[in-house]
Amino acid sequence: MTGWTADEMPRLDGKTVVVTGANSGLGFEATRAFVAKGATVVMACRSVERGTNAAAEIRADAGGVDGALDVRECDLASLDSVASFAEGATDDYDAVDVLCNNAGVMAIPRRETVDGFETQLGVNHLGHFALTCRLFPLLAAADGIEDGGADEVGSEPAERSGSGDARVVTQSSGAHERGEMDFSDLNWEESYDKWGAYGRSKLANLLFAYELQRRIDATDDAVGVRSVACHPGYAATNLQMRTAEESGTPLAAAVMRVANSVFGQDAATGALPLLYAATADVNGGAYVEPDGVLNMRGSPTVGRSNDASYDLDDARRLWDYSAEATGVDLSL
Template sequence: MPRLEDETIVVTGANSGLGFEATREFAQRGATVVMACRSIERGEDARREIEATDPDGKLDVRECDLADLESVERFAEGVREAYDSIDALCNNAGVMAVPRSETADGFETQFGVNHLGHFALTARLLEPLRAGGETRVVTQSSGMHERGEIDFEDLHGERDYDKWDAYGQSKLANVLFAYELQRRLDAAGIDDITSVAVHPGYADTNLQARTGRESGSKLVYAGMKLANTIFAQSARQGALPMVYATVAEAVDGGSYVGPGGFLNMRGAPEEQRSSDRSYDRETAKRLWAVSEDATGVAYDLPTSGDGPSSA
């Protein structure tokens, strides 16, 4: 990793798991990291833990609840006021396979937090990203996006809800968003912002623990703990694709980065191919329009055409 003095990086979900590990890596190399956390208390605990390692960078904990678009707007406004520019946005926070519930804005929680919250946040931070020179938008997906389909007739699972199908849909939406953002940046002639999708492979984070707890089954919870112990790589290793996509010199816009080892579940990061559905441009355009309508935010970017993009 290069030195990151004078770099400002925003990380959502920075207080735990992949976000915490990425934040620690960035701070150790001199970056100022804006820690976007749903809980200020947990964010401050994470900040103190990282600062105990005497990092070269600075940590700025700010409240950002991706399940509440007003909170997203307040967070983005605060960042714009405090920083003239930012060098990277890591759309990392997420929930996985939880029982059906709704966000403050009435969205199904997984689709609302994993996709719509980050869609709105990226739009509201586009101005400081453009002011940062060569900048990155890195969106965390999952290998489970391969299971996903975008059900435009029932996006929020009101008629039929399966928690894993909903998770797969939200993670496919992450990849579709990352690729469509790159295409629209290309169409606008904006070549100094790079949009990349990543996945961590199978990493031991609190997502599995929460899924196990909220399943209501002690057997499921125990099974997930056992699987994490036997098969998962550490959260620090799982954060490497996101770190790589954020700071590596040669990363193509519209690419997909994940672990290159066994079944793409562990190992060093590499550029990979995502699912066939993730390259469907008509689905991506439709999802973009639906997302703008749902969140009430609009990107000052032209509709994507068939211009340059690896997606």
């Protein structure tokens, strides 16, 4: 066990961090931790109102914060919104030191994004794919984070590019283990299983994170960006309650409340793998997860995701599909 806590994060004065879904749950707690260390946090939120309220709560709880909070609209279910957010960030910032691809939806009834993608794949993966590609020049321009905390290395990553690299941190889930990449029906148009769709989107997060690192490593020039994946374990957040509410069954909400209280860890602890991936000394391509039983709770450590997440053919096929579907690709 590492026993690592957010107190071990380095100072982040002068650093810029983008967090999607920053107004609630894991994103809210990560934002609170980043800004406490002096970072400027760009809170990329679907609802500016909720983001503004969250920023006010962080300021009030801390009695003032060391860093700055910048709330901006970014609806991952709309590629136009993603593009507008990235354009605004590019206009107003010279660099981004950390991008946290955190926001997501879980096990909802089938619906589609405004661009026609199944929502879980569209929000959890495709929106973040497009955002990462559009913000990559800002990441490449950053000085990055000076590594803090324990020195750990991943089991499958490529070689570390060097100390102080910028980070792309993509939030996955242990549910990736039930995901399957069916490229004949990625958007579940023929049949739909809400948990299968969630698992697929979380597997897609990992395929993307690892493929991004492989592409960075394959460049002739030093890019200075690391791509790292993580999962929070079982963190009791409003994500589970939204899933229960979407089911339309009162019993589901009651069961979820009991499960959260018995099995879940609080959101601040659930955010630790993301914070560790963003600031500790980990290789590009690492997978950070809790170190407890079944990796459901505990302190962050570097582990290994399932074999399917390292499938090179699936990763390349998914990348090609994502670039075509979003109209955005990464030129390294």
